[in-house]
Amino acid sequence: MNLDDLDPDPIVQLQRWQDDAINEGLPHPTAMSLATAGADGRPSVRHVLCKGIDERGIEWHTNYESRKGRDLAENGYASIAFPWFAMWRQVVTAGPVTKVSTEDSDAYFDSRDRGSQLGAWASPQTQPIPDRAWLERRVAEFDEQFKGQRVPRPPHWGGYRLRPDWVDFWYSQPDRLHDRFRYERTPDDRWTITRLAP
Secondary structure, three states, X not given: OOHHHOOOOHHHHHHHHHHHHHHOOOOOOOEEEEEEEOOOOOEEEEEEEOXXXXXXXXXXXXXXXXXXXXXXXXXXXEEEXXXXXXXXXXXXXXXXXEEOOHHHHHHHHHHOOHHHHHHHHHOOOOOOOOOHHHHHHHHHHHHHHOOOOOOOOOOOEEEEEEOOOEEEEEEOXXXXXXXXXXXXXXXXXXXXXXXXXX
């Protein structure tokens, strides 16, 4: 892979690679590893689903009271990795994270199936629970509460967006001499691209 193969804008390039993963039929092509750290600096990582990539950044949705939500409330910076290893590709990025607008969170929540909507109400994400039956009872209770009506978005649930400071694109090559390119955001909001040693 050469520099000329890359779009000058890393967001466009990232969209292309995600589209390739979707078109290739990879399992969970929008899955990404999300790393956060709280005020104590101890890292935590998990997989979430990417729900949007555009000029504003990379978007996902979750429970604000989860481990990642608490981390981001204390330290509003995160790192993301897209592990498309079946295509010999990986993208890693980092940057500041903010909550998406109420309107965007509502719109995405409304697009979810009813079961997922009820699950967002029922699950106190990351908190200990006695057993699965307790969780299933909670789902049934909220199903009854919202019977015959639209399920509203819980106040503790919504979207986040990471605005990349830099984006690394990795493409596997023989003998571990991989192609790596780093985009870095300049103070005037442009991008520079540098080839990195593998």
